[in-house]
Amino acid sequence: DAGVTQSPTHLIKTRGQHVTLRCSPISGHKSVSWYQQVLGQGPQFIFQYYEKEERGRGNFPDRFSARQFPNYSSELNVNALLLGDSALYLCASSGELQETQYFGPGTRLLVL
Amino acid sequence: GQNIDQPTEMTATEGAIVQINCTYQTSGFNGLFWYQQHAGEAPTFLSYNVLDGLEEKGRFSSFLSRSKGYSYLLLKELQMKDSASYLCAVNPSNDYKLSFGAGTTVTVRA
Numbered sequence: 001d002a003g004v005t006q007s008p009t010h011l012i013k014t015r016g017q018h019v020t021l022r023c024s025p026i027s028g029h030k031s032v033s034w035y036q037q038v039l040g041q042g043p044q045f046i047f048q049y050y051e052k053e054e055r056g057r058g059n060f061p062d063r064f065s066a067r068q069f070p071n072y073s074s075e076l077n078v079n080a081l082l083l084g085d086s087a088l089y090l091c092a093s094s095g096e097l098q099e100t101q102y103f104g105p106g107t108r109l110l111v112l
Numbered sequence: 113g114q115n116i117d118q119p120t121e122m123t124a125t126e127g128a129i130v131q132i133n134c135t136y137q138t139s140g141f142n143g144l145f146w147y148q149q150h151a152g153e154a155p156t157f158l159s160y161n162v163l164d165g166l167e168e169k170g171r172f173s174s175f176l177s178r179s180k181g182y183s184y185l186l187l188k189e190l191q192m193k194d195s196a197s198y199l200c201a202v203n204p205s206n207d208y209k210l211s212f213g214a215g216t217t218v219t220v221r222a
Contacts, residue, residue, distance in 0.1 A: 043199070043201075100145065
């Protein structure tokens, strides 16, 4: 079975641009969460979606937005990029019982 | 807010045992995860403790004391491939919006 997939794997943008990151959960998983991991730190929760509804949002500015599609895949959008947005963006999915979250390989974003 | 503390770095010899401690002060508690993360890769699930006590999975064991806000991950018979960052994460409410510690980098030397 395929695990959580994310695209692209790497991305370079300049300040002020916007970016869209994509995530496909494990087949059958309806919950998707997004995390930001800055180098040397643990992941920070950004959003969680379940059945296409936002269930929670972390302490991130409104420049960050997300959505979940009918097939449970998800997009994370970041507008007006700042240098500090450079990080590894992780997507995690979980199933009905939500015993755990399974992480995708991440998208490494570099803002210049 | 959530406060999760773990040591920054630990070094051990191949074949030895290492214990990674994690203390937490969170607004709620529904369980504690341990993840392993190799450099440049995604975190991979190791364990999830909900109740007090020790859970063993092969060379890895995880312990939880909810009254003390304390957990540890025990790595036995260390192998070179165990060199990685180990992340402690708390599930503050029953919705899996995890709060992570900064991670402990374990280096295994020959």
